[in-house]
Amino acid sequence: MIRDDIKAAQVAAMKAGEKERLAAVRLILAKLKDRDIELRTAKSVPDDDVIVVDVLQKMAKQRRESITMFEQGGRDELAAQEKAELAVIESFLPAMMGPDEVKAAVAAIVAEIGAAGPKDMGRVMAEVKARHAGQIDMSTVSGVVKAALAG
Template sequence: MTESTEQRLKEKLTEEIKKAMKAKDKIRLETIRSLKKVILEKEVEVRPKGQTELTPEQELEVLAQQAKQRRDSIEQYRQGGRDDLADKEAQELAIIETYLPRQLSTEEIEAIIDNIIQSVGATSPKDMGKVMGPAMKELKGKADGKQVQEIVKAKLN
């Protein structure tokens, strides 16, 4: 199962590269090539551990990491007054997000966090660690970590 999922993602990226080349869509082409490169690098990284390909979870991790990098860059560029670069990063982010699972709304994230707070019995900001572990595990790839942290902090205060 893992192999076919991995093949599908790599094949999908290869197909997307071909489409972007035909459409002469430079930003899309660069973004997808960079995603494929990062996935291939990560595959090489896990080989010594006896793994030949990435698991779907590892693929999701790579995609989420790339999306986070773009979000951070956008913030940095905006603060530096480089809207041109921020716009380019935003376009790349939009392309990367098409490969990620649908991001949950704030209300959906809050409902999941409320359940976790209740199940671990968290009552104060001291319990943040008890909540963040299970929250990040459950929301991995479905919500931005910074947003999850802010919601947990607000609910425990």
């Protein structure tokens, strides 16, 4: 499980004296703890790996946005710190599907559910998210789905 890998990375970073990596791993664990607390009152709790991947993806997105803003503002030292944290976060994320794999997965889902046009985009997107959550960047999938349904 990904959560176990993160905890092991914390111990390894402590033993190796890697302060920056340890700080980033502790941030991840803190966000996971927050999410666990939020889910205590939830009616249905998703699989643990789904929760962890979701938290990691949100953290990565926040870091990317911060890097862009810091670089535009001329704060290169803060951008470098965010890049270091992003590298740690991405090291725990599962491998993302490449563009060709995404197109193949979308084409298979379109054929399977019999999507005919743009009106079926919501159904296709929901199925892609259900099957490939954590493996596909959903922000790029919408363009692929539009192209698949248009052609």
